[in-house]
């Protein structure tokens with residue numbers, strides 16, 4: 001495996017330091033009968049982020065943290081792998097695996113450089129994991145490599161609109177006016193946070209997917225009220241891989 005990029009090393013330190021504060025949320029999510037997503041806890045029955053039939057499918061969670069999304073997929077019959085940059089997060093995941101009697105591989109590593117061969121998975125997902133903390137110009141092509149023909153990628157991350165309008169303290173609610181240019185956003189280092197986040201506009205995400213031969217892209221609005229879900233459904237022509245990128249924009 002290649003030497004870790006600086007942002008991955010920084011995020012490793014950051015997540016080792018904060019992992020303890022994610023234990024309770026991880027325990028709660030492992031205990032759920034059916035998945036719910038995002039800061040409004042929108043139920044899976046409304047969002048359909050997971051494929052309807054996961055039985056016997058190979059799935060990977062990129063930046064799995066305490067691995068509750070992996071657990072939801074394993075309970076639905078998938079053969080799951082979770083990868084995460086933080087050994088402490090994975091320690092919680094391993095304990096919960098033992099408690100729930102649910103075993104699947106948990107890999108300590110960087111989702112931009114995954115130690116699995118090409119075309120290993122049918123489905124890839126990231127919930128505020130690699131899709132927020134890894135470089136999209138690295139992890140999206142890497143995921144495309146990992147997916148089989150007709151494979152699918154779904155991810156859920158922060159609202160891009162919120163990122164545009166948040167102040168330097170990233171406080172809530174966001175401002176009504178833009179605080180930064182959509183064209184300049186890629187890597188963000190918030191003052192007071194040692195981690196490195198990544199945010200791309202929908203246009204940049206779309207062109208990133210396009211530039212690696214992903215076709216069949218589009219955005220779809222989903223839920224109502226304060227919430228707005230966007231979906232990109234690209235298809236990787238090179239690998240013949242269908243990929244769905246689903247983002248949940250939660251601050252509208």
Ligand SMILES: C[S@@+](CC[C@H](N)C(=O)[O-])C[C@H]1O[C@@H](n2cnc3c(N)ncnc32)[C@H](O)[C@@H]1O
Nearest residue numbers: 015063064065066084085086110111129133134
């Ligand atoms: C907010 S958590 C999301 C995971 C899970 N949904 C949860 O809440 O436990 C973010 C996770 O992304 C992981 N992460 C950050 N950068 C990563 C990278 N380059 N590769 C793999 N995992 C990464 C962190 O270690 C952390 O566990």
